Amino acid sequence: MTEEKTPVDAQEEVEQIIKTARTLGVEVDETDVAQWLAAMAGSEAMKWDLDEDAGVxxxxxxxxxxxxxxxxxxRRIADIVQLxxxxxxxxxxxxxxSAAQGVIQLYPGDCDYxxxxxxxxxxxxxxxxxxxDLMRDKALTKFEGPDYQLLEVRFGTWQEDVIKDGEPIGNGxxxxxxxxxxxxxxxQVARASGEAWEVEWEYGCLDPGWCKMDWVVTETERKGVVNASNMLDVTWEAPDGSITPMDxxxxxxxxxxxxxxxxVPLFSKLAEHISPQALDEYVQQITGEVYKYTHKHINYGKVAKRLxxxxxxxxxxxxxxxxxxxFDEPAALLYQVWSLLDTIDDAGKPDSTIDRETLVQQTDDLIRDVVETCEGPMETEIVMSLIKMRDSLTGRVDLGEGWSALITNARARVEELVNEFFxxxxxxxxEVxxxxxxxxxxxxPGF
Structure with missing residues (x-):
């Protein structure tokens, strides 16, 4: 717990935040900031809590x-993705x-579980x-339907170098x-020697590694689609009660x-095995991600969320x-636009079972969002790309192989604006x- 502040100290801190925010051109609700700071001051770094009313x-x-x-x-989307x-x-x-931070993240990109x-x-x-068996059964049970479609599953770790679809994939x-x-x-893959190799699903059992399942989900009531992923943290409990993390x-x-x-009983049992240095390790991990998004894969929207x-x-x-x-500034909405372009790309493929009208409505919403938050030549370029996407979805034009290039271009332009803002x-x-x-x-160097 942090050192307790006097009412005068707390008010001065709020005033300083408001002053800096004005310099940044950001609107701040003084009451909201004061309440949040007070709540944070009373929190503890490793403590978890149960909200009995909400059941979370x-x-x-x-x-x-x-x-x-x-x-x-x-919870409705969780019914689709959870094991x-x-x-x-x-x-x-x-x-x-960001989906777990809905109070402040008004424009979350995906639903990450x-x-x-x-x-x-x-x-x-x-x-x-x-x-x-559990993962494959889930994938087949929720393979496709009127409001969801399985995209990809990560299960297993390559034990040697392989080539898949012409691309080399390294051991590990x-x-x-x-x-x-x-x-x-x-x-179907090829070994490094060029020999053809038919890899069975069970190969993943050698080392399950990083397990993740991805869907695209239609939300009729919201007139849109969203990517929903489920990251699995798998443990093995032996007959003697010992716990071993699979990864x-x-x-x-x-x-x-x-x-x-x-x-809660499972969570409590596993929490006992979390490292006492977990917070330090987490901060170190996130710092590494900040470095990546400021140097290798530039994305200051992701930097802001991690900081x-x-x-x-x-x-x-x-x-x-x-x-x-x-995160609730109008320009931050572009982060959601950037993410939804990928979702529409996945859901808009010819073999997709996702309702086309829903995709058209979502594209219309994206056009409106861009018009409301952008200006100048960049706005025109992005809007024209979105209009072409809409024409393709409605069948007015057939973009063919040009679809992917259009998505890539629109995404790059939006990402540029997101980076510029954040x-x-x-x-x-x-402090940043x-x-x-x-x-x-x-x-x-070379991190």
Whole structure:
């Protein structure tokens, strides 16, 4: 818990935040900021809490940003993506990422879920086989329907270098299975020598590694589509009660809001095995991601989201409060536009079962959003791309192979605007500049 501030100190901090926000050209609700700072000051870094009224639980700080009004929506989507409980399988599904911060993240890009899956078995090998069956059964059960379509599953780790679809994949990389490959239970690759190799689904049992399932989901009531993913944190519970993480690491719980209160016993059991250094390790991991998104895959929208998480968990509440205010600025809406372009790309393919009219309506919404938040030549270019997308979806024109190029171009232009907005605002916050400078000093070349 941070050092307690006097009412005078707290008011001065609020006034300083408002002053800086005005300099940045960002609107701030003084009452909201004061209440949030007070709540943060009373929180603890490793404490989790249960909201009995809503039936959700999670990290105390994370719950402050969760919008309980969206709970029904996220539970409905969770029914599509989550793995089921079985006599020998315990699960705890949660909402993660920006979707779990609905109070401040008014324009989340995707619906990201995180599910703890604990498998009770005699051996780890048996647990891996159970996991393989569980994931494939889920994929086939929710393969496609009027309001969802499976996109991809990551299960397994390559034990040698391979070539797939002409692209080299290194030993140790996660295995990505397309929907059709999952249905077939196999994929075609070539070994490094060029020898053809038919890889069975069960190959993933050798080392399940990073497990993740992706769908595109239609939300009729919202007249749109959204990418919904479920990241699995899988553990094996041996007959003696010992817990072994399948990927070598039990993830901490700093970003999730768990949607089912009856999964508290599993969460509590696994939380006992989380490293005492979990917070430090989490901050180090997120700092690495900040470095990546400021150097390799430039995306200052992602930088802002990660810095917010770091600052709020490490007591730098003034900076966190300022970043928090960026997410409901009109320009931040472009981050959602950027993400939804990928979703429409996935859902708009010829073999998609997703309703075309829903995609058309969502494209119309994107056009409106761009018009309301952009200006100048960039606006014209993005809007024209979206209009061409709409014409393709309605059948007015057939873009053919030009569809992917159109999506790529529109996405690049929107990403440019997102970077421009968030970078300019972040660099006006002293703590952010200091953090990035310190990061530069500690990161080695080639990181």
């Amino acid at each position: 639980y999670g990290h105390e700080i994370t719950l402050l940003d969760f919008d309980k009004g969206s709970l029904e929506r996220y 089921p409980d079985l006599p020998n399988v315990e699960t705890a599904v949660s909402l993660a990422g 995180f599910e703890r899956v604990n498998i009770k078995a005699e051996t780890q090998e048996e647990a891996c086989r159970i996991l393989a 990389s996660p295995i990505s299975w397309s929907a059709d490959e999952i249905k077939a239970g196999q994929m 070598g690491f039990i993830d901490p719980y700093f970003q999730e809001v768990y949607l089912e209160a009856d999964s 917010y998480n770091v600052f709020r968990l490490t007591g730098r509440y003034r900076a966190a409060a300022l970043i928090r205010e960026l 970078k300019a605002k972040l660099m006006g916050i002293t 500049v200091e953090f990035l400078e310190a990061m530069e000093e500690t990161k080695k």
